[in-house]
Amino acid sequence: MSIEVPIVYILAGIVTLLAAVVASFFLLKKKQTGDTILLLGVSDAGKTALYTLIRFGKKALTVTSMKENEGSVTLGNKTFGLVDMPGHERIRYRYSEFLPVARGIVFVVDSTTISRQIRSVAEYLYNVLASLEAQNRKLPVLIACNKADMITALPKDKIQTLLEAEINRLRGTRTAAVEQQNSEGDDQEGFLGYEGEAFKFEHLESIVDFEVCSVQKEEIDSVTGWIESL
Numbered sequence: 001m002s003i004e005v006p007i008v009y010i011l012a013g014i015v016t017l018l019a020a021v022v023a024s025f026f027l028l029k030k031k032q033t034g035d036t037i038l039l040l041g042v043s044d045a046g047k048t049a050l051y052t053l054i055r056f057g058k059k060a061l062t063v064t065s066m067k068e069n070e071g072s073v074t075l076g077n078k079t080f081g082l083v084d085m086p087g088h089e090r091i092r093y094r095y096s097e098f099l100p101v102a103r104g105i106v107f108v109v110d111s112t113t114i115s116r117q118i119r120s121v122a123e124y125l126y127n128v129l130a131s132l133e134a135q136n137r138k139l140p141v142l143i144a145c146n147k148a149d150m151i152t153a154l155p156k157d158k159i160q161t162l163l164e165a166e167i168n169r170l171r172g173t174r175t176a177a178v179e180q181q182n183s184e185g186d187d188q189e190g191f192l193g194y195e196g197e198a199f200k201f202e203h204l205e206s207i208v209d210f211e212v213c214s215v216q217k218e219e220i221d222s223v224t225g226w227i228e229s230l
């Protein structure tokens with residue numbers, strides 16, 4: 001004996017299935033084409049000062065942030081979401097929540113204190129670059145060398161050399177530790193650069209650019225221009 005299924009039920013089934021396919025396609029697409037620019041970097045680099053200048057076109061006095069600032073900006077004819085993530089060690093890790101909607105990362109460094117802070121700056125940058133989400137999506141990164149108005153500011157090529165040397169050192173210790181853990185654990189971090197070669201930013205699949213800026217002197221065209229070009 002055969003059971004007859006009314007044609008309307010079959011049609012309804014097909015329509016539901018199609019709707020689900022279309023909806024998941026759009027959801028996935030949305031995830032891949034985020035328009036958010038993340039401002040990251042250690043405390044006191046000038047992220048909130050930069051955020052305020054980009055968003056409101058004026059400078060403001062800032063204090064250490066304990067919460068992220070979020071808003072939208074229009075540069076050229078494109079609109080971006082802008083997130084200023086506090087550099088405080090206990091809060092900064094939350095940047096990863098924004099990676100799925102990120103279009104690019106502006107990593108702000110204080111060019112006057114970078115030599116002293118190289119360890120913590122490089123560690124933070126390492127985490128960002130090695131996160132699988134950032135690697136899989138090949139998120140472009142701008143290292144914004146801020147506070148160029150100060151005579152103690154290092155030039156950007158010097159900052160690049162310092163960061164490459166420190167990331168190279170960190171990579172040695174980290175990969176050793178990961179190999180020990182990984183007999184059973186899962187890998188949350190990708191390898192940075194080429195094995196057996198000293199670390200260079202140009203070895204990464206993500207593009208990493210360096211630009212000089214000064215929020216103090218309102219000279220941030222290098223940063224806004226970079227964002228606009230994304």
Ligand SMILES: Nc1nc2c(ncn2[C@@H]2O[C@H](COP(=O)(O)OP(=O)(O)OP(=O)(O)O)[C@@H](O)[C@H]2O)c(=O)[nH]1
Nearest residue numbers: 043044045046047048049062065087147214215216
């Ligand atoms: N000389 C100089 N000082 C700057 C510049 N940009 C920011 N500053 C100063 O640097 C200090 C820190 O700036 P913030 O924007 O608060 O730093 P932040 O990166 O948001 O720090 P956290 O919120 O703690 O992560 C402030 O006193 C700013 O006025 C700059 O281009 N030149």
Ligand SMILES: [Mg+2]
Nearest residue numbers: 047048064065
């Ligand atoms: Mg801040």
